[in-house]
Amino acid sequence: MDTSTALEKAAAILQPWALATATPEPNRLDVVIERGSLIPAVKALVKARWGFFSALTGLDQPPSGDGEPVREGCVEVLYHFCSAAAVVTLRVSVPYSDAKIDSICEVIPSATLYERELIEMFGVECTGTPNTERLLLSDDWPEGVYPLRKSFTGFQQAEGQEANHGSAA
Amino acid sequence: MEAQRKFIVPIGPQHPALKEPGHFQFSVEGEIVTGATVRLGYVHRGIEKGAEARNWTQNLYLFERICGICSHVHATALALGAERLAGVEAPPRAQAIRTLMSELERIHSHMLWLGVAAHEGGFETLFMYSWRDREIVMDLLESLSGNRVNYSVNLIGGVKFDVTEKHHDEILKGIEILEERTKHYLKVVTTDRTFLARTRGVGLMTLQQAELFGAVGPTARASGVARDVRIDAPYEAYPQFPVRLVTDDGGDLLARFKVRTRELFESYRLIREILNHMPPGELTTRVPRRIPAGETISRVEAPRGELFYFIKSNGSEKPERIKVRTPSLCNWASVTQVAIGHKLADMPMILSGIDPCFSCNDRMVTINRGSSSQVWTWEELRRYGIEYYRQR
Structure with a gap:
């Protein structure tokens, strides 16, 4: 199956849930979906045996600054599926105020590590994910601080304490 | 009484043999593993966050340092992605040199793994021999780039050095010896009875x-x-120098040994092809300092599998976001699942079987019926594994 056929097939599979689609590069297809459509869309790809789940990317979109059109801060979650050279990305946006997304682990069990990373780096809750223990951040990392959000610019150096540096040995 | 026999065996986070720490918890019933979980992040350096505060050139150096073993593929994935966003392509000779380095790096990585895996299985002779022979490819990498690790081959838009006639002869001579040795290793791992066990x-x-x-x-x-x-x-010069797929249907550790060893032969063949058909021409092309806004996905085959980069540029000198998904992350999931039902004594081999870019353990605590406990080092667990099989 060549790349364009694979992408056409994926577009047909995902068509029922697609809010918008884009082809940023010849070998890629981006499909924007509602978060409620995530599980059915992922199921459809898996059922059709379209490629494999390759990676999960979080993208922080902070709220607009002064003088810009008002936009609420949100995290965009990208689910990348690869089939040979073709890459399909499901794009789901969740607002800061309700940063929740369904876990896809019931469909793809190996997604657990990626979801744990998303939870601690971006503060997006993955509803139903089997394990929410810390994966990457140190045990003494403060709750509610999400390092890959743009608003995080490092800790203020506290007195006598090395910031940004785990002391739990 | 059955419930009392279930122990949780923490393995990690430090391990002197493999690089990078990781922490596993195996629940065991007697000798059999019934569950496994993983905790990572002991060497989390915040590189993805750091990328957002550095310009593209600085990031090339930063990302080359993600891994000390497969450093070149990381820099290559970033360079290829940035070049695609900028709408430029490195010249053919530069692509061929990148590919040559990728394959030399694969040889060193696979041989390193062969030694480590043999060591975990108690086969010290194979460990010593494969690491001795690995020095041949390390010398080649050093003579080409000046470095044994972090070769720093790439620029965004090309490579830093050329492959001269002298290198050409050196490499051909080196891989001729390596090929002979690899034939021997393939024979050993597929015929040695103790190791097959x-x-x-x-x-x-x-x-x-x-x-x-x-x-x-x-x-x-x-x-x-x-x-x-x-x-x-295919990326770099792989379209011109196609790779032949190496697979095995075994699915066990033996198959992993066979696949990696046979991939070495494929790398030797590719290196000869590239050296004999090295395209002439420039080594670099001009790339703007500011990379145009856009998103791209860059995938390359690292020695351990698919390396995935998602790169977003906002049009400035610094990237908006670089997401890296390394192959070991995919393979960890397989270990924690495959471990179930196996003997504790097999864990060192199963862990090293995926060639993890993590490391495991310097001690393990056996929680023994809530009363007595003992602390084992990784070395002791390894000996336990070797002894266990010796007595069977």
Whole structure:
């Protein structure tokens, strides 16, 4: 199956849930979906045996600054599926105020590590994910601080304490 | 009484043999592992965050340092992505040199793994020999780039050095010796009875499991998954120098040994092809300092499997976001699942079987019926594994 056929097939599979689609590069297809459509869309790809789940990317979109059109801060979650050279990305946006997304682990069990990373780096809750223990951040990392959000610019150096540096040995 | 026999064995986070720490918890019933979990991040350096505060050139150096073993593929993935966003392509000779380095790096990585895996299985002689012979390729890498690790081959838009006639002869001579040695290793790992007892039928992962767990690279190919980015989505000079897929249907540790060893022959063949058909021309092309806004996905085949980069530029000198998904992350999931039902004594071999870019353990605590406990070092666990098989 060549790349364009694979992408056409994926577009047909995902068509029922697609809010918008884009082809940023010849070998890629981006499909924007509602978060409620995530599980059915992922199921459809898996059922059709379209490629494999390759990676999960979080993208922080902070709220607009002064003088810009008002936009609420949100995290965009990208689910990348690869089939040979073709890459399909499901794009789901969740607002800061309700940063929740369904876990896809019931469909793809190996997604657990990626979801744990998303939870601690971006503060997006993955509803139903089997394990929410810390994966990457140190045990003494403060709750509610999400390092890959743009608003995080490092800790203020506290007195006598090395910031940004785990002391739990 | 049964419930009292269930122990949780923490393994990690430090390990002197493999690089990078990781922490596993195995629940065991007697000798059999019934569950496994993983905790990472002991060497989390915040590189993805750091990328957002550095310009593209600085990031090339930063990302080359993600891994000390497969440093070149990281820099290559970033350079290829940035070049695609900028709408430029490195000249053919630069692409060929990148590919040459990728394959030399694969040879050193696979030989390093062969030694480590043999060591975990108690086969010290194979460990010593494969690491001795690995020095040949390390010398080649050093003579080309000036470095044994972090070769710093790439620029965004090309490479830093040329391959001269002298290099050409050196490399051909080196891989001729390596090829002879690899034939010997393939014979050893497939015929040595003691070693086969540690690998045949151990850590079995079926084709369906490999696909379900999202395994990549040689770990997946040893379960019959036909997946290799060099073939599926050729980059660098791979379109001109096609790779032949190496797979095995065994799915066990033996198959992982066979696949990696046979991939070495494929690398030797590719290196000869590249050296004999090295395209002439420039080494670099001009790239703007500011990379145009956009998003791209860059995938390359690292020695351990598919390396995935998602790169977003906002049009400034610094990237908006670089997401890295390394192959080991995919293969960890397979270990924690495949470990279930195996003997504790097989864990060192199963862990090293995926060639993890993590490391495991310097001590393990055996929680013994809540009363007595003992602390084991990794060395003791390894000895335990070797002794266990010796007595059978």
